[in-house]
Amino acid sequence: MIRSDTNELLIEVRNLRKYFPITKGLIVQRRVGDVKAVDSVSFKIKRGETLGLVGESGCGKTTTGRTLLHLYQPTGGEVFYSGVNLEDLSPKEMRQMRTKLQIIFQDPYSSLNPRMTVENIISEAMVYHGIVPRNQRRARVEELLSMTGLNPGYARRYPHEFSGGQRQRIGIARALAMEPEFIVCDEPISALDVSIQAQVVNLLKQLQNSLGLTYLFIAHDLSMVRHISDRVAVMYLGKIVEITSSRSLYRNPKHPYTQSLLSAVPIPDPSLEARRDRTILEGTVPSPSNPPKGCNFNTRCPVAVDVCFQEEPPLELCEEDHEVACHLVTTKNTPTSSE
Amino acid sequence: MTMKTSTETKQLTTYQDKKIESPLKLALRRFLQHRLAVVSAFVLVAIFVLCFGAPLFTSYDPIGMDLAVRNQAPGGAYIFGTDTLGRDIFTRTLYAGRISLMVGMAAAAISIGLGIILGAIAGYFGKIPDMVVSRITDVMMTFPPLIIMMTVAAFVGPGLMNVILIIGGLRWPATTRLVRGQFLSLKNYEFVHATHALGLPDRMIITRHILPNTLAPLMANITFAVSAAILSEAGLSFLGIGVPLPTPTWGNMMENARNLIILQNQPWIWMPSAAFTLTTILCINFIGDGLRDAFDPQQLFN
Numbered sequence: 001m002i003r004s005d006t007n008e009l010l011i012e013v014r015n016l017r018k019y020f021p022i023t024k025g026l027i028v029q030r031r032v033g034d035v036k037a038v039d040s041v042s043f044k045i046k047r048g049e050t051l052g053l054v055g056e057s058g059c060g061k062t063t064t065g066r067t068l069l070h071l072y073q074p075t076g077g078e079v080f081y082s083g084v085n086l087e088d089l090s091p092k093e094m095r096q097m098r099t100k101l102q103i104i105f106q107d108p109y110s111s112l113n114p115r116m117t118v119e120n121i122i123s124e125a126m127v128y129h130g131i132v133p134r135n136q137r138r139a140r141v142e143e144l145l146s147m148t149g150l151n152p153g154y155a156r157r158y159p160h161e162f163s164g165g166q167r168q169r170i171g172i173a174r175a176l177a178m179e180p181e182f183i184v185c186d187e188p189i190s191a192l193d194v195s196i197q198a199q200v201v202n203l204l205k206q207l208q209n210s211l212g213l214t215y216l217f218i219a220h221d222l223s224m225v226r227h228i229s230d231r232v233a234v235m236y237l238g239k240i241v242e243i244t245s246s247r248s249l250y251r252n253p254k255h256p257y258t259q260s261l262l263s264a265v266p267i268p269d270p271s272l273e274a275r276r277d278r279t280i281l282e283g284t285v286p287s288p289s290n291p292p293k294g295c296n297f298n299t300r301c302p303v304a305v306d307v308c309f310q311e312e313p314p315l316e317l318c319e320e321d322h323e324v325a326c327h328l329v330t331t332k333n334t335p336t337s338s339e
Numbered sequence: 340m341t342m343k344t345s346t347e348t349k350q351l352t353t354y355q356d357k358k359i360e361s362p363l364k365l366a367l368r369r370f371l372q373h374r375l376a377v378v379s380a381f382v383l384v385a386i387f388v389l390c391f392g393a394p395l396f397t398s399y400d401p402i403g404m405d406l407a408v409r410n411q412a413p414g415g416a417y418i419f420g421t422d423t424l425g426r427d428i429f430t431r432t433l434y435a436g437r438i439s440l441m442v443g444m445a446a447a448a449i450s451i452g453l454g455i456i457l458g459a460i461a462g463y464f465g466k467i468p469d470m471v472v473s474r475i476t477d478v479m480m481t482f483p484p485l486i487i488m489m490t491v492a493a494f495v496g497p498g499l500m501n502v503i504l505i506i507g508g509l510r511w512p513a514t515t516r517l518v519r520g521q522f523l524s525l526k527n528y529e530f531v532h533a534t535h536a537l538g539l540p541d542r543m544i545i546t547r548h549i550l551p552n553t554l555a556p557l558m559a560n561i562t563f564a565v566s567a568a569i570l571s572e573a574g575l576s577f578l579g580i581g582v583p584l585p586t587p588t589w590g591n592m593m594e595n596a597r598n599l600i601i602l603q604n605q606p607w608i609w610m611p612s613a614a615f616t617l618t619t620i621l622c623i624n625f626i627g628d629g630l631r632d633a634f635d636p637q638q639l640f641n
Contacts, residue, residue: 098538
């Protein structure tokens with residue numbers, strides 16, 4: 001793997017927040033509350049690294065990815081790309097900057113414009129930004145198609161002629177056309193068949209090696225995330241509860257939520273699978289418009305104590321390169337899963 | 340193993356051999372399967388050829404009177420007979436068709452154009468532009484169309500241009516709403532998010548990505564706008580505030596039916612224009628149905 005030795009920081013996110021307002025009133029709209037989709041999220045990604053972002057549906061993973069790219073205007077917080085604060089850029093500079101920051105979408109069916117040929121889908125923006133001169137457009141498109149494992153002859157076809165996996169590859173080619181350094185992979189495999197998932201993940205890994213890309217890989221499938229990520233962040237209700245290297249997360253999960261998530265991963269061995277202990281979470285995720293007082297997880301936590309209902313635990317370093325937001329961990333009372 | 344490779348090569352060859360089907364070709368193919376719409380298209384083309392090629396089919400003057408042959412019943416030298424001033428009804432019906440169809444298309448073009456521009460602005464930018472456009476649309480839609488058209492026509496006076504502007508200027512709210520709704524829903528598709536991520540400017544996102552995908556419902560709306568405009572023109576001319584005489588239109592030819600004697604005893608004077616109007620409207624509406632089905636966007640998203 002290409003890893004820069006400088007440990008250069010490519011992406012830094014500081015206290016990123018995205019609240020969606022809940023409004024009432026027909027003509028004069030009053031703000032009656034907020035859906036706190038992303039609530040003070042901070043993390044760093046080094047060049048060439050993959051940060052996995054996991055969590056259950058509705059926890060704000062996708063919103064985090066899109067707010068990071070300023071596809072949604074952040075409510076607060078900062079995003080630095082190579083030391084540049086994206087907030088400081090003018091709309092025109094931001095459009096230029098977007099070539100460096102790309103995204104691969106979840107749904108391969110709605111992410112391609114059905115009325116454009118594959119060639120136009122891939123090349124429109126690169127011609128607009130002047131990345132490739134107009135007369136070399138076809139050659140570059142064909143090159144990108146072969147890079148993503150598609151037949152270069154597909155350039156003149158339309159999206160409706162392709163399968164989900166092929167469409168996802170077209171989406172990847174569209175992102176690569178901008179010659180980006182950083183790509184948000186927004187659940188790029190969850191809409192695909194299992195047999196295709198591995199192909200796409202391996203393609204992403206291979207492209208990372210050859211082009212030195214940096215990924216934020218959003219997913220809810222823990223085993224896929226382990227396969228591709230160097231470090232993993234676990235999200236719950238708009239906040240990061242644990243962030244560490246993927247090795248230490250899977251070996252030594254600290255947060256009770258991470259522990260229960262990992263206990264849900266099936267083991268590919270029927271006898272072990274039958275005997276393993278599972279922590280099954282009770283209840284459902286509270287509404288992000290009305291999160292509980294104290295720790296967000298206290299309504300479902302099997303080991304919650306009094307302080308969890310009073311104070312919000314900060315994300316703190318508990319071991320080298322291992323941050324956890326849990327009162328019980330940071331006060332050295334490592335929680336035991338309910339057995 | 341062998342099975343896998345054979346299916347792979349098979350898939351490869353089918354992709355190589357298959358003709359490229361653009362969404363437009365696909366829509367055309369499905370339109371041609373819609374029998375009623377295809378028949379309607381033929382009839383409508385025939386009507387257009389008859390009207391715009393009128394001098395080829397008749398040698399009479401649509402305006403010049405010949406008092407010697409007043410009120411002739413159909414047959415003989417005059418296929419559809421003559422009117423109270425001795426003008427050939429067939430000739431007048433064809434020349435009237437030119438005006439009626441032209442008014443219909445021009446007025447529809449104005450209303451669709453306005454509707455697309457305003458709907459796109461409201462739907463894409465939201466917030467204040469949306470508020471302004473939507474409220475104006477709401478107010479416009481509360482007016483009974485015929486009454487407001489009559490009022491405005493009474494103010495600006497009759498005339499071809501005025502009729503076109505009045506009809507075109509009053510029908511856009513329906514299109515605006517449709518386009519706005521389409522923009523609101525398409526704005527949340529991932530391919531539109533992708534255009535933002537690619538750093539494309541609003542102008543390109545609207546015209547190249549969102550607008551082409553509103554084509555399906557818009558097609559039907561365009562055809563219905565044409566037929567509604569033709570009907571509105573007929574209504575205005577029937578009431579005598581549309582295109583002024585002696586220029587024939589289907590509407591002012593039907594106006595003759597307001598005379599009880601003509602209505603009861605000389606049906607050939609008003610029936611041809613009525614029949615042409617009816618046939619044209621039906622054909623346009625059937626074509627609209629066919630186009631709407633043919634352009635079904637759902638077909639393209641899976």
